[in-house]
Amino acid sequence: MGAGIGYRLCFWLGMLGWAGLVLGGTVSEWIASGAPPSLEQHPLQRALADTLESDVARRIAEHRAYAAIQPRDAKAFVKLGTALARAGDDAEAIRAFETAISLPPVPPGAHSKLAALYARSGRVDEARDQARIAIEGGAAMNPRLLRKLGLSGPRR
Amino acid sequence: MQLASRAPGAFRIGRTFVSPGFDLLLIGGGLTYPLALWLVWDVSSAATSIALAIPIVALLVNQAHFAASTVRLYTKPGAFESLPFLSMGLPLVTLVVVTAFVLFAGSWGRHLWALSLTWSPYHYAAQAFGLSSMYCIRSGCPLSSGQRRFLRWACLMPFFKGFLGGTGAGYGLGWIVPAADVVASPGAVLAFEAASRLLDVLIFAMPIALFVHLARRARRARAAGPGAEDGGRSAMPLVSLLVVLSNGMWFVVFDFYNAFVWATVFHGIQYLAIVGIFYVRDRAGTSPRPHGALAQIAVFYAVCVALGYALFQCWPYGYVLAGFGTVESSLMVIAAINIHHFVVDGFIWRIRRDPNYRTVMSTAG
Numbered sequence: 189m190g191a192g193i194g195y196r197l198c199f200w201l202g203m204l205g206w207a208g209l210v211l212g213g214t215v216s217e218w219i220a221s222g223a224p225p226s227l228e229q230h231p232l233q234r235a236l237a238d239t240l241e242s243d244v245a246r247r248i249a250e251h252r253a254y255a256a257i258q259p260r261d262a263k264a265f266v267k268l269g270t271a272l273a274r275a276g277d278d279a280e281a282i283r284a285f286e287t288a289i290s291l292p293p294v295p296p297g298a299h300s301k302l303a304a305l306y307a308r309s310g311r312v313d314e315a316r317d318q319a320r321i322a323i324e325g326g327a328a329m330n331p332r333l334l335r336k337l338g339l340s341g342p343r344r
Numbered sequence: 345m346q347l348a349s350r351a352p353g354a355f356r357i358g359r360t361f362v363s364p365g366f367d368l369l370l371i372g373g374g375l376t377y378p379l380a381l382w383l384v385w386d387v388s389s390a391a392t393s394i395a396l397a398i399p400i401v402a403l404l405v406n407q408a409h410f411a412a413s414t415v416r417l418y419t420k421p422g423a424f425e426s427l428p429f430l431s432m433g434l435p436l437v438t439l440v441v442v443t444a445f446v447l448f449a450g451s452w453g454r455h456l457w458a459l460s461l462t463w464s465p466y467h468y469a470a471q472a473f474g475l476s477s478m479y480c481i482r483s484g485c486p487l488s489s490g491q492r493r494f495l496r497w498a499c500l501m502p503f504f505k506g507f508l509g510g511t512g513a514g515y516g517l518g519w520i521v522p523a524a525d526v527v528a529s530p531g532a533v534l535a536f537e538a539a540s541r542l543l544d545v546l547i548f549a550m551p552i553a554l555f556v557h558l559a560r561r562a563r564r565a566r567a568a569g570p571g572a573e574d575g576g577r578s579a580m581p582l583v584s585l586l587v588v589l590s591n592g593m594w595f596v597v598f599d600f601y602n603a604f605v606w607a608t609v610f611h612g613i614q615y616l617a618i619v620g621i622f623y624v625r626d627r628a629g630t631s632p633r634p635h636g637a638l639a640q641i642a643v644f645y646a647v648c649v650a651l652g653y654a655l656f657q658c659w660p661y662g663y664v665l666a667g668f669g670t671v672e673s674s675l676m677v678i679a680a681i682n683i684h685h686f687v688v689d690g691f692i693w694r695i696r697r698d699p700n701y702r703t704v705m706s707t708a709g
Contacts, residue, residue, distance in 0.1 A: 195432035202435030209439075209662025210654050217661040225657040227399035231678070235670035246669075253671040257453040260514025260522060292527045293512050 232267065244275045255284070262291035266298050273301070278309050289318075300327045307333055358483040358581020361621045370617040371475060372583040373590025376610055380597050383606075401609060407652030408645065409612035410681050412619045413688045415648050420692060421626055421699065430691050434684065442680040446663050449672035458519040460679035464604070465506030465516075465595070467686045468611050472591040473499035474693055475618065476551075476584040481695070482704050483581040485558060498550035499588055502595040502607075505543040508536060509600035547592035555585045587614075620644060625703040655681050 217225050221238065228234040235250040251271045255264040269284030285302040288294065299322035306315035316337045322329055323339065334340065360367035368374040417423055417431055424431050445456045473496050480487055487495065510516035512523045526532045562579035590610065594603040620641045627640055656678065663673035695701050 192428070195428045198436045199432035202432075202437075202439050205439045206435065206659070209665075210658045212665050213661025213663070214654075214658040216665040217658075225653075225661055227403055227657065229399055229402050231660075231671045231674035234674060238664075238670055250669050250671045253449060253453075253669045254675075256450045257457050257672065257675050258514060259454055260518055290524060292523045 247271060248275060248277075255287075260291055262288045262293070262298065263295050265291065266295050266301070269298075269301065269305075273305060278305055281305055282309065296325065296327050297322075299325065300329050303337075304330065304333055307336065312337065356483065356579055356581055358479045358583045360583065361618075366617070367583050368586060371614055372586035373593075373610055373614060374586055375613070376590040376593055376606075380593050380606075383602075384597055402656075403653060404649060405609055405612040405616070407656045408648040409615040409619075409652075410685045411648045411651035411655060412616055412644075413685045413692065415644065415651060416619050416623065417688050417692050419623060419626070419644075423692070427691055430688060434687070438680055438684050442676055443663075445676040445680070446668050446673055449668075449676055453672055453676055454514075455519075456679045456683075457675055458515050460682040461510065461513075461515040461604075462507065462519055463686055464682065465503040465607070466500075467689065468591050468607055469499045469501075469503040471611065471615065471689070472502075472588050474695075475587045475614070478695060478704050479581045479584040479587070483584075484578040485562075485580050485584075486577065491554065491558070494550070494554055495588070498546075498554060499591070501543055501547040501550060502592040505540065505547060505592075505595040506600065506603065508540050508543070509595065509603065511536075513600060515600075544596045547596055548589060551585055551588040551592075555580045616645065616648070622700070622703055625706055626699070 214225060217238075226234065226237070228237060232250060232254045235254075236247060239246050239250065241247075248268075248271050251264075251268040255261075255268045258264045265284045265288035269281045269288060272278075272281035272284055282302065282305050285298055285305060288298045289302060299318045303315045303318035303322055306312070306318060315333075316339065319329060319334065319337050319339055357364045357368060361371070417427070445453055476495060476499065477487060477492060507516035511518035511521070511526060514523070517526075526536055558580040562577055565577050591607065594607040594610070597603075598606065623644050624637045624640050660670065660673035660677045663677070664670055693700065695704055
């Protein structure tokens with residue numbers, strides 16, 4: 189009988205806690221966005237849709253969380269690196285892209301983006317190495333960057 | 345509603361719950377085959393094929409199916425008495441676990457997420473085994489313990505394929521061993537490729553071998569006459585074979601991501617079909633009025649869709665309101681709902697020494 193009461197107490201605590209989070213969350217999101225929670229499935233897309241373009245710090249924090257929970261997913265680091273590069277944080281962006289290219293299979297474009305970031309940071313030799321790998325992989329490269337690095341594009 | 349296909353011979357559909365078409369296409373996963381062929385021919389990714397429909401498909405199938413196990417738990421007669429921890433203790437435990445993981449998502453979150461994605465193909469395998477053996481029991485094809493074990497291993501092959509396939513994304517084998525380590529060793533790459541190809545073969549060969557073996561047994565039994573040992577045994581029903589092959593199909597035909605998406609969609613359809621049947625049978629005994637059954641299924645499904653929306657789309661915002669990020673809130677909630685569903689399913693579908701057995705053996709559609 190005692191176990192029965194304990195279970196019932198657990199049940200109602202769980203239900204009340206869950207219902208509180210669901211109701212509170214739904215109402216707050218509805219007030220914030222003017223609509224009930226959307227059907228968007230991708231957590232990162234949902235986060236970005238909920239965040240103002242100008243709120244760069246929060247957008248990067250969401251990207252960081254996504255990469256932290258999926259630390260062996262190269263695409264997560266490519267997305268993080270792209271967001272950081274867009275925000276002008278080249279050092280952190282390079283770190284994110286370096287992580288991305290260490291995680292096979294490397295997404296197409298990661299090497300070329302890293303090459304561009306290296307070049308922008310004055311690390312020309314590393315930029316050239318990455319550009320060569322990108323060209324070998326058939327990735328699209330900025331012709332101006334290639335000229336700057338003294339390389340030619342992929343042969344067609 | 346039709347009872348069964350009683351065609352003599354080795355190839356029988358099996359004793360169906362609703363009709364041969366319904367059971368073969370929805371529960372057996374027959375819908376899988378034309379779609380898989382079309383997708384292979386079209387060379388489309390899951391994302392591009394259903395693109396804008398993804399949120400709707402996810403709500404109506406995927407999320408509804410996750411919610412269905414909870415709805416089934418709380419509507420199963422006697423569940424509170426027979427499963428007190430599952431029905432009354434687990435909600436609070438889940439809430440505490442989710443909150444803890446949201447709180448420490450940066451350090452622990454990856455493990456909950458990887459666990460849920462690694463467990464998923466195992467869960468599909470377990471469902472394929474459960475449904476396949478259920479149709480065997482229902483169709484008068486009792487399996488020996490050795491045959492059950494063989495069927496279980498046959499059902500597990502797609503899980504092993506998924507376990508290897510998730511390596512690049514950090515799930516399955518990739519959760520334990522970084523893909524970079526595998527790629528760095530030529531021997532490991534060779535072993536990986538060989539194991540992957542072997543699993544492709546076993547996924548189809550094992551269930552077909554069991555099917556042929558049981559068909560031969562049935563033929564021998566028929567030839568020996570009704571009085572002989574094994575005289576009452578039937579061949580393995582076609583729907584049992586189809587369930588296993590359908591689950592394997594996605595993991596052979598597609599890469600990990602696409603297999604994951606399509607297997608999830610078809611697993612959800614299969615689940616909603618069978619849970620609806622059990623729900624109606626639990627309520628109405630073995631001879632429901634057809635209109636009553638449809639109305640009950642409609643209400644059951646509506647509750648599942650609404651609960652799915654509350655679980656997946658609304659619950660994470662509770663944590664956002666508390667100051668956490670949307671990504672960690674969403675991913676931890678999704679992972680926890682997955683794991684909760686896997687655990688609950690491990691108990692509510694038991695057949696032996698459970699009222700489910702009555703439903704499995706019931707004759708009316």
